[in-house]
Amino acid sequence: MNDARLFVISAPSGCGKGTLLGEVFRDSDVFYSISCTTRAPREGEVNGVHYHFITDEKFRDMIAGDEFLEYAEFVKHSYGTPRQPVLDSLSQGRDVILEIETKGAFQIKEKIPEAVLLFILPPSIQEIRRRLNKRGTEKADVIEKRVSEAAGEIAKSYRYDYVIMNDDLADAVRDFKTVYNAAKSGDGSADRFRAGNEDTKKLIDEVLENA
Numbered sequence: 001m002n003d004a005r006l007f008v009i010s011a012p013s014g015c016g017k018g019t020l021l022g023e024v025f026r027d028s029d030v031f032y033s034i035s036c037t038t039r040a041p042r043e044g045e046v047n048g049v050h051y052h053f054i055t056d057e058k059f060r061d062m063i064a065g066d067e068f069l070e071y072a073e074f075v076k077h078s079y080g081t082p083r084q085p086v087l088d089s090l091s092q093g094r095d096v097i098l099e100i101e102t103k104g105a106f107q108i109k110e111k112i113p114e115a116v117l118l119f120i121l122p123p124s125i126q127e128i129r130r131r132l133n134k135r136g137t138e139k140a141d142v143i144e145k146r147v148s149e150a151a152g153e154i155a156k157s158y159r160y161d162y163v164i165m166n167d168d169l170a171d172a173v174r175d176f177k178t179v180y181n182a183a184k185s186g187d188g189s190a191d192r193f194r195a196g197n198e199d200t201k202k203l204i205d206e207v208l209e210n211a
């Protein structure tokens with residue numbers, strides 16, 4: 001046994017999670033799992049770095065070969081976490097970060113109950129729309145699908161272990177590190193971010209009410 005932990009991070013698209021995780025883990029030795037997906041690369045995305053971009057057929061073969069730790073469909077494309085690299089890293093004592101949507105996160109919690117599920121809330125649904133438009137990598141109809149998907153994702157954040165908000169980047173980095181360190185040490189220093197806590201529930205309610 002070692003004390004390596006599996007962290008599952010979920011956040012609706014356009015939530016600024018890429019920037020946040022980049023800041024938090026800049027000089028860290030964590031293993032960042034690279035998912036497989038059947039969606040096309042966006043401009044600037046590199047195969048084998050951001051994702052393994054694969055065909056539907058290859059994705060089906062990997063399911064048949066039981067090669068995924070979890071997999072799910074999201075806005076008409078398939079996404080999955082290759083199992084072996086995650087298990088290898090954990091057995092080598094290295095923390096693992098999965099950046100996946102909610103269905104996959106709950107599959108992981110079922111299989112590995114000690115996994116820590118962290119949800120990153122956007123300040124509002126409007127803000128997601130604004131950020132996706134600004135990013136400009138998706139067409140208007142895809143943006144609207146992702147925005148409506150976001151509300152459904154946020155509604156599931158009540159079932160996570162921890163929830164933080166990415167409004168101000170520096171605050172979010174600090175809160176993320178607080179959760180990460182508390183999850184590692186097992187102390188209660190991040191209990192104010194627990195999803196079951198009344199203030200956290202109110203925060204989630206507010207984001208959903210202002211959708």
Ligand code: 5GP
Nearest residue numbers: 013035071072074079080081099100101104
């Ligand atoms: P995007 O297309 O914006 O890169 O990702 C869409 C959604 O799929 C995001 O919520 C992202 O976290 C999630 N996702 C990425 N990789 C995986 C994966 O391996 N499994 C699951 N279940 N979701 C993933």
